[in-house]
Amino acid sequence: MKKCCLAVDIGASSGRLIASHLENGQLKLNEIHRFENKIVRKDDQFCWELDRLFLEIKKGIKKCQGKGLKPESIGIDTWAVDFILLDENEKPLTNSVAYRDPRTDGMMDEVFKIIMKERLYLETGIQFQKFNTIYQLYSIKQNNPEILDKAASFLMVPDYFNYLLTGKKANEYTNATSTQLVNAFTKKWDDEILDQLGIKREIFQEIHNPKTVLGTLKEDLREEFGFDMKVILPATHDTGSAVISVPELDETIYISSGTWSLIGVENYFPICVTKALDYNFTNEGGIDYRYRFLKNIMGLWMIQEVKRNYQDQYSFAELVDLARQVQEFKSTVNVDDPRFLKPENMIEEIQRYCQETNQAIPTTPGEVAKCVYDSLVCSYQQAINQIEEIFERKFEKINVIGGGCQNEMLNQLIADTTKKIVYAGPVEATAIGNIVSQLMAVGEIEDINEARTIIKHSFEVKKFSPSIITA
Numbered sequence: 001m002k003k004c005c006l007a008v009d010i011g012a013s014s015g016r017l018i019a020s021h022l023e024n025g026q027l028k029l030n031e032i033h034r035f036e037n038k039i040v041r042k043d044d045q046f047c048w049e050l051d052r053l054f055l056e057i058k059k060g061i062k063k064c065q066g067k068g069l070k071p072e073s074i075g076i077d078t079w080a081v082d083f084i085l086l087d088e089n090e091k092p093l094t095n096s097v098a099y100r101d102p103r104t105d106g107m108m109d110e111v112f113k114i115i116m117k118e119r120l121y122l123e124t125g126i127q128f129q130k131f132n133t134i135y136q137l138y139s140i141k142q143n144n145p146e147i148l149d150k151a152a153s154f155l156m157v158p159d160y161f162n163y164l165l166t167g168k169k170a171n172e173y174t175n176a177t178s179t180q181l182v183n184a185f186t187k188k189w190d191d192e193i194l195d196q197l198g199i200k201r202e203i204f205q206e207i208h209n210p211k212t213v214l215g216t217l218k219e220d221l222r223e224e225f226g227f228d229m230k231v232i233l234p235a236t237h238d239t240g241s242a243v244i245s246v247p248e249l250d251e252t253i254y255i256s257s258g259t260w261s262l263i264g265v266e267n268y269f270p271i272c273v274t275k276a277l278d279y280n281f282t283n284e285g286g287i288d289y290r291y292r293f294l295k296n297i298m299g300l301w302m303i304q305e306v307k308r309n310y311q312d313q314y315s316f317a318e319l320v321d322l323a324r325q326v327q328e329f330k331s332t333v334n335v336d337d338p339r340f341l342k343p344e345n346m347i348e349e350i351q352r353y354c355q356e357t358n359q360a361i362p363t364t365p366g367e368v369a370k371c372v373y374d375s376l377v378c379s380y381q382q383a384i385n386q387i388e389e390i391f392e393r394k395f396e397k398i399n400v401i402g403g404g405c406q407n408e409m410l411n412q413l414i415a416d417t418t419k420k421i422v423y424a425g426p427v428e429a430t431a432i433g434n435i436v437s438q439l440m441a442v443g444e445i446e447d448i449n450e451a452r453t454i455i456k457h458s459f460e461v462k463k464f465s466p467s468i469i470t471a
């Protein structure tokens, strides 16, 4: 049996288990299992199917032996902000409510009545998204206080899966920062904010950094799988893992392109200045206490919903080809308008927006897709301008990572619009960042610099130069 480590990366639209080992200084990947992730309706709430996702994780682990692989460690990363509250008997107190659920509508303003927006930003450095954990918890406090009274443990989604694997409870740092409840300077839970909001501190676990060996499998799982593994904390916020594996970082702005587009730079200190607040940038925690100075852009969620609205009769590649065929269609929308966060029908919402703004209304799948892609690039350009204004410098390169880097039309459009060199890849950047964190934890890789060198020599990165427009 070949030794390997196992990365579990679950984004908002898909999950995958990828086995990996080092061979002649290169990282080799072997996709073991891939599955759909989606938001479902349950008890009139938008929810994740965490029980199904854990079964998918176990299914993937069991596939390893059939492939002659013996995983020595496993690391789990997922989307951010969402959590589970366990009671004193370790039972979940609520559904696995998703961040797109409207339960946080109006909660930001309720919190600002207690803690000024500017102070919240100065202390946490985290962007204001209506679905941040802080507003989810405050919604529970306002509408179902008995739930918070009964709560004994707060676990974010990857923490919860780690608990199911090991029986150990911990909050991992990079994901904890996405809650907007961690102080950007002390890097600990912000007792003052929790106290002012009346959220009891004792439900939060000790914060552990990426590369922590949390433990090994519970006995029943060792017997079920037939082997034991170390359970290691990668950057359990998926974007935190993705940024670790950006091959081109100097002079570079990254775009982690999946359900969301996370656009930013790696930094060594939090930037909580007024301009960063006004432009709604975040300082999410990274590995080795680095910072991910970035902002959320609505992302490929929009094309995922368009695809769903067309009953999945077009693949993503086909939607790109259809968009290529209507280059004359120029209408765009503000992708970051909250109306696109969870519309009933994305196509109709885009059409309504174009009508309201007196633009041509997209009617064909190609026109709708082109409108989405063109609109995303407009938002990318705006964010890039804001980053360069804040850093008072130009960035020469853009590195697109994640599933979206497979969209070569979009990559070229980004290059043409921004007039910057675009590098595309690696596709599985998140899983790769997860893997190298495990290998650093066990000493197979020295540090992040060696990790990035290995990554650069292991994966193809395609280059897109701005087209030369002849007069």
Ligand SMILES: Nc1ncnc2c1ncn2[C@@H]1O[C@H](COP(=O)(O)OP(=O)(O)O)[C@@H](O)[C@H]1O
Pocket (backbone or CB within 6 Å): 010, 011, 012, 013, 014, 015, 257, 258, 259, 260, 300, 301, 303, 304, 316, 317, 320, 402, 403, 404, 405, 406, 407, 408
């Ligand atoms: N062949 C392709 N052509 C164009 N876009 C693609 C292709 N494959 C995947 N994508 C894009 O990648 C996105 C998924 O990226 P991924 O990083 O897996 O998302 P997440 O981690 O959020 O689930 C899809 O929504 C789709 O827009």
Ligand SMILES: C[C@H](O)[C@H](O)[C@@H](O)C(=O)COP(=O)(O)O
Pocket (backbone or CB within 6 Å): 010, 011, 012, 013, 078, 079, 080, 081, 099, 237, 238, 239, 257, 258, 259, 260, 261, 262, 296
């Ligand atoms: C809700 C958060 O902003 C979101 O999780 C984002 O931080 C993120 O990591 C998205 O990752 P995807 O792979 O789901 O695009």
Ligand SMILES: [Mg+2]
Pocket (backbone or CB within 6 Å): 010, 011, 012, 238, 258, 259, 402, 430
């Ligand atoms: Mg992802």
